[in-house]
Amino acid sequence: MRTKKPKLAVWKFASCDGCQLSLLDCEDELLEVVGAVEIAYFLEASKATIAGPYDISLVEGSITTPHDAERIHKIRKVSKYLITIGACATAGGIQALRNFKDVKEFISVVYANPSYIETLNKSTPIADHVFVDFELRGCPINKYQLIEVISAFLNNRKPNIPTYSVCMECKRKGNVCVMVSSGIPCLGPVVQAGCGAICPSYNRGCYGCFGPKETPNVFALTEHFIGLGLKSTDIVRILRNFNSYAEPFRKGSEAYER
């Protein structure tokens, strides 16, 4: 059955499935979302697939194999708008930790027979391979931001996604600053808002799920961490999580590795 509704496709690369699950986690909105678009390709949810082109392609996961490096070009060709969802697709994800090491050594640690493993030396974001219309951050993404982005593209407007820091959300929530009051290292000042400042609300420092904010001053913060008593090796680890390959975090961590 063909309808005139815009066609939505969801694609997966190296990832944990958490970001596409966020779409299924829109329990209250799910039936409305599927009323507004035609889910044309979403294997986690349906075995039915409809051929492209697609109006919106949501892409989860990072590129880690030669096969996937090819596949993303095919997806770009059949997509009017290509939107990446989550830290893997926008920054290479947790699996980009290999980018700082020798992947061959990684393979030999995990796998008994390394010759069977077909993998690239680096885990890279989708935008390193094809043009991306919009990058939605988060590990995982915020489902309300996802609905905002889909709705914005369906209505030809700019998505209203903040690029300021987690600190702004934290202040608005009325949290007491965990770094100022308790000396807990917190990445909040350099990390993009979107999660709702969850970690400080749970008495811990932000660990950077949403990646670097616009124009972050990473060194000012990491030098402050040194003042709190952290060692260089601690700072390298703090910056190397789910967005370790995002440039400001990558450069920051490399500076402390020397």
Next chain:
Amino acid sequence: MKDKLIKVDYLARVEGEGALYIKVKSGYVVDVKLKIFEPPRFFEAFLRGRNFMEVPDITARICGICPIAYQMSSVHAIENAFDVKVDGILRELRRLIYCGEWIESHALHIFMLHLPDFLGYDDVIQMAKDYPEIVQKALRLKKIGNEIVRIIGGREVHPVNVRVGGFYRAPSKKEIKQIEDDLKWARDFSIEAVKFLAGLEFPEFEQDYEFVALRHPNEYPFNEGRIVSNKGIDIAVSEYDNHFVEEHVPHSNALHSRIVNRGAYFVGPLARFNLNFDKLSDIAKKVSLEVGFKPFCRNPFKSILARAVETVYACDEALRIISIYEEPSKPYVDFTIKPGVGYGCTEAPRGILYHRYKIDEKGLILDAKIVPPTSQNLKMIESDLWKFSATYLNLPEDELTWKCEQAIRNYDPCISCATHFLKVHIERE
């Protein structure tokens, strides 16, 4: 009988990416492959050198569907290495957040991933047109599970609040109480669901399975217990490596777990149900017996029923914990870091999830081993496919394909989880 080739390039309604390939020659199944082409992500490798406090944040990222399971197996393994015991209300709180994950994950799998097969739909969206009420209620059930995880963990996917020793912040009594009424509704609906699902038509298929699950003297297992089976295994978690091995089998490119000197085994809701029926709550037991579903059930298609009974149990158990919940004076217990090896095994929604860490004197991880439930089930799934497809070769091809996909979905496989250890070899035709 003519030769057949059953090929499903991308398995749908499973977490992660895999493919199915069955070859039939002169009326005999000659090849079955469950191919996994989800790329490897190397978690065990990059956990080395990380501080133990970072481990539950990192292992959560193995799976967006069951992050609590990864966090729970991690913290229990690390606490085992440090000889620290988390007891009392903090222990109950860990059970409560696990209840949330079971409810969410089971509701997702029962209604959105598996039930469409039984009712003959491609997906839940199509199913919603004919069964709007059940889909809306299922979404509400799923949301209530998520709500528990969100309140205790901070968010549904990759929660932030779980740490070695307990939690970063204990929720207030008021926060916990607010889900009580919803949970009572969820329990009622789950009971209704068991009755509805019991009326489905199940393919007649049984194997002499070895079911493996945790078993605890006083409770239906979540975080603790001995590893037991219906064929004689009864071991402490620390003995896991002596009894279970992963191996490379010729017809598959994926590592398969097996019991030493024996073979394939079955983990997950049906295994837990069969081995721990006596530990279910009275309400869960009652509805289960009412619909005639009792141990020992050897039909894997009835896993959907086990999931529903466990959902009743998880709602019931969550209500019990909520009724006794008092905010603890401190959200975690203190401990001393010491070098050593720690073992942890908890019951993820899909079955036992084993973690082992070697830790140095500074609390840095020297070595990590993680065996997800899906990897433990892979050999069993393939064995089911060999036997099941052989029995149903007379079915039209598309119907047989669909039935085989359903047989895979009985196990709710999570391929994303499985691949960080799998040998991956992409075969291009």
